[in-house]
Amino acid sequence: MAMDANTGRPIRHPRHLVIEQLNPWVLLTYYVAVVGCAMVFIHPVFLGTMLILMVGVNLVGRSGHRVLMTLEGSVFMVAFIMVLNPLVNNRGAHVIWTFGGVLITVEAVMYGLLMALSLVIVLLTFISYNQYLTSQKFMYLFSRFSPKLTLLTMMTLRFVPLFIKRFKGIIQAQSLRGIEVEQGGFRQRSISLVKLMAVLLEDSFDRALQTADAMSARGYASHKRTSFQRYRFTQRDLVWLLWLLLLSGSCFFEASQGIGRLVIYPSLGQMGLSVEGWLVLLEVAILVSFPMILEGWEWGWWHLLKHGI
Amino acid sequence: MVALVETRHLNFEYALSDHKSLSDVTLSVEAGAFIVIAGPSGSGKTTLLRQLKPELQPVGKRTGEILFNGHPINELGTVVSAQSIGMVFQSPDDQLVMDNVIQELAFSLENVGMSSGDIQRRIAELASFLGLQDLLYEDVTNLSGGQKQLVNLASVLILRPKLLLLDEPTAQLDPIATKSFMSLLQRIHEELGITIVMTEHVLDDVLPLADQLWFIRAGEITDTNTVSDTLGHLWQQPDARLFVPDVPYVFLNNQLTQTSGLPLTVVAGRRELREGKAKFKRPVIATAKEPVRRNWAVNLTHVAFEYDRNGNYVLDDLNLKVPENDWLAIIGKNGTGKTTLLKVMMGLLTPRRGTAKLLGKRVNSWHQQSLYQQVSFLSQTPSDYFSYDTVMAEFVARAEQLGLTDPKQAAQEMLTRLDLVSLANQNPHDASGGEQQLIALGILLLSAPSVLLLDEPTKGLDPVRRQRLGKILKRLQQERGVTIVMVSHDMAFSARFADHCTLLFDGQIVSQAEPHQFFAENFFYTTATNRLMRDLVPNLITREEVAVVE
Structure with missing residues (x-):
């Protein structure tokens, strides 16, 4: 059973409607x-x-x-x-x-x-x-037209919440070492914010490199990609x-x-x-x-x- | 025997580097072997592993030969290479590409151009083998770290590799998740006969599964023998001794007789001890006299915390007092709210009920920056604390910000104190995990805090760096009177360095006691040394304490 990342307790799944x-x-x-x-x-x-x-x-x-x-x-x-x-x-x-x-x-x-x-x-x-x-189903509908674009969109969509979470972590850690985005004059705050963005970019770049390694290790770009259809047409x-x-x-x-x-x-x-x-x-x-x-x-x-x- | 992979006189030098990362490595991996490569961080473990996977070979100067099944490895076609050599990395999060588990599994097969029908069959088969059925449609963000790593392993296995390379796969996992990952590896090795080459520096769980233990140091392979031979050899070298796991350590350290080879597991060790009939000294437990009235560095009363409305209480009517100049280790499985507890302590999260006091003052009545100078919190991702291009600049900037009279001098002192002088002009992001931890600690220590809150400080550290960190923290506690509250699942580290241990379970502090008493009373949640020795001397908890009566 899946666990909620924050609380570590099981997530209950709602019942599925027929139309879903x-x-x-x-x-x-x-x-x-x-x-x-x-x-x-x-x-x-x-x-x-x-x-x-x-x-x-x-x-x-x-x-x-x-x-x-x-x-x-x-x-x-x-x-x-x-x-x-x-x-x-x-x-x-x-x-x-x-x-x-x-x-x-x-x-x-x-x-x-x-x-x-x-x-x-x-x-x-x-x-x-x-x-x-849902966005996943929408993606499925359009994966026929461009599998590459679909993969890109999917990764981007997944990335956005991760990005926000990382940014929150960085704001917190930086405030602990004295770099604040919520205090000081406009100039001071802008400088801090730019610094934080730089930290976020550097960190994301690091992670993206690791993801890229994991993708090529699993044969990405080694062959023309096929597309696994997760929704069967019964x-x-x-x-x-x-x-x-x-x-x-x-x-x-x-x-x-x-x-x-x-x-x-x-x-x-x-x-x-x-x-x-x-x-x-x-x-x-x-x-x-x-x-x-x-x-x-x-x-x-x-x-x-x-x-x- | 046929060698699956061979290297002959392999040398490697990273581009823009002035020294060899691998020098004259000649080795051969037989088909069906399970090999563990150990060595300090930065000794070239990962570099070596990446040489064996053509897609991941780093840029640099390479001489010598690498053969896979007798042919040069770089002549393998891309599709063949992707399928026959699999690699799993350290970070559970960064390897995931898709949004749910079944798509993640399909991703590998889509890459090599398999048809939907074949993909379906392979997923069905693998999911049954690994017991993944219930997770198939789960969103990957909802998985725990251990489950994520299981999915990462599965999405490599689905390509049916002949050789599986693992780069410290359990470094980010808690002990329970580590154990279940290891038992899965054992099944893969024994039932599928897949050849495994794995790097690791915490060897307790993996050595009982391995055929061979290799040791690498500064780019040179020094040992390529069976596990017990290599351990015996490591024992001869004072700086490699720390890598020897607890059970064999006790045997080697006391020169205990071994009737059937060096024991690696608790059960084998206990058998040997019963037959050897050696007598052991009782540990001298230094019990400091408790002063009548002590000041509390941390005082939490009736604290409750939930993450959302009508949510579950992660902390529930929790009371915790930490006296000044104490070192408290809070132990517990992942997901029990240990990190939440630290954040509530620090005022980063607001408790739903109850009060949190730091140094006798309510957390929310502190001025924020002066609180952060008095009390430091080090999270699990030290890189979040970095904002400058060199370690020196980080320290100087913080010193200037604090208005210290001589920032350069203060930064220099901190570098010396934490043994980071050699890294002064490096980018902190390029440092290894253990060094990043120390750099972040250095930034925080510049304000001379009197309380230090640490979240999993030993995660991903090799034994040498782990011990160094422990000693640095101990010195801070003794010389500067710092109070340390640490959250950890590293029981051996807590047993060795902490003054008190406590268990967090179901939102409450379950027990708070001196380590010997704490671990002696535990049965499951205790150190390997204690499990090995408890029938003979119940309150032996660290391997250094074990001593034979002459």
Whole structure:
């Protein structure tokens, strides 16, 4: 079991969600599809449904706290868009109010509202994206295009926290011998800081040389590198990928036919949905709730079907 | 027997150097051998090891021959060389390249152009052999030092080397991690038949596994014999004697009879002692009279510390008093919070509860720089303390900063006192680990502190430098009245030099006693000498104390 470097006590691992076990390509497809839907289906019923589902997806991932913070942070932005759009945009047939030559139309207010909603959904999607599509998985996605660059990025990413830790150690040690960066005049502090940076660079250079030795000892640059794929692409991944592609493909096709898109300009259209509209809404809902469906199935397998031991 | 590696009249001189780092080295390593190379730091151990790995040969002038399997080693192809000769270095951290263990293992194989399927198979096989399954997806930064070194070894083994070179692989590890690393090496050697050549200067754990012990001194190989022959020869030379581990030391020092060769382990030693029937003197334990009222240099009361909110208490209601002019050794396994304790003492970390007093004054009511002049803290990375280009400049700068009347004079005195005169004009970063320790100590000592806090001062030091450091510190304590609080897992060093020892466990100080009493009461956590002798004389703790009754 791994130990925490600071405390020397075991680190507990959280349980894995089903979606975390899927291949990064499936994850990427899902997020692209959701963001696409949020930008294409400009309709209050669609966006409202997606908003609720996206909150649900984040709650399943236990990032409720972050959702709250994002919603809190976006209140101002939503208000801004809703106020600004009617002010600068006076297209539309239904005028609510005029003052000083500015027309406030129902269309512009509605458009602002929908834009804001769509933006919030995209933000929520990114919370989930950051949680599941970690930098390692992202790197895996792009290692196909440039293995060398990927290795470099990976080493750099790993290096940054080490660098910071080393710098803290050096600041502490130097202060013990009388070189302070937090005391004295500006000139004195700048001189100390430059000294410390020099110490850090020298130390890092020393270590980098050792790493380089260890790398060449293990045959780095002795042959054209291959790339070990740590995320396998299983049959299950293939099934889900096809499912997501099919579903999102059909959604985008319907959208291109104008279904699920509220006609706003020049004159606000009918809010109500046709039968086809409801069907597309269902499709979008199923698409967006993908992580919840996976989790629900997992829950059902263990609790309802009594496969548990 | 077939020699796997041979060198003939090998000479090597570093570029820009004025002396030979290796001179006329002729040796041969048989396939399947386990060879330990010992010698003082800077004697050319690492240089020699690097000659045997073409990718790592240092730049300089080389004459003579190096053969691998009968062919010149530099004619091996890069891929062949990478695969058939593996090398593990000292620092557990700096060898890691990737972010998690499985990628680290794959890295070696990716380098030699293996396909994903083959990589998968090799990882599966090796992980099962080494028992790495549970660590495979672990982030490398979460591993302990011992685990990191295990991963470093694994990522070399995965290339299936014929020859494994190890450069002081356990110098940075604690005793428990060292032992498990050694038993792994034994398995690799015995079960896989891999030839091992290893440099090391703490020989207690490794000699029972080795076939041969070689000794190198100033670039010359002086011994290439079996372990007991080399030890016997080292014993003849006063300056190499310190390298002999505790158990054989006791036997050689007292000229005890050996029925079946020089014993290397505690169990073999005890068997010999039972058969030899020698009688031993009881140690004279100097118990200083405790003055009625003493001043406390360090006084911690009810100290608790956690690293984060709702975290685990690393220190938990800890009480510790250290009288002035005492030398206290705090012993304990890695990760028990020893370093944390020192940092709390020094005010570098703020305790969650409780108070820390230094020299009778609360740590947080001291003016910071005057505290740092009175109390010095030496961390495990002495190089963090350096900021100038030469050792002399370091000392002079600190002396000037302290406003000493004659900085040059003070620096010169410090160089003499710590025996560093020969390094005066060198860059402190180029000095060896042991010397860096002394240089950092010198910087701190310029302010004439009355308390010295040391974090693992003997880590990575060879026996000669270890003893020198001990003597310097002892002199400071006796002549200048310095109080020393040291955190260490070096039990032999603590037994020999400290006045009191204590054990830190589960956030608390478990016992605090005079070393003889402390180690005699311990059963597992004690010196090798004590484990060897405890049936005969229970409170013998250092090898120098063992003496036969005439």
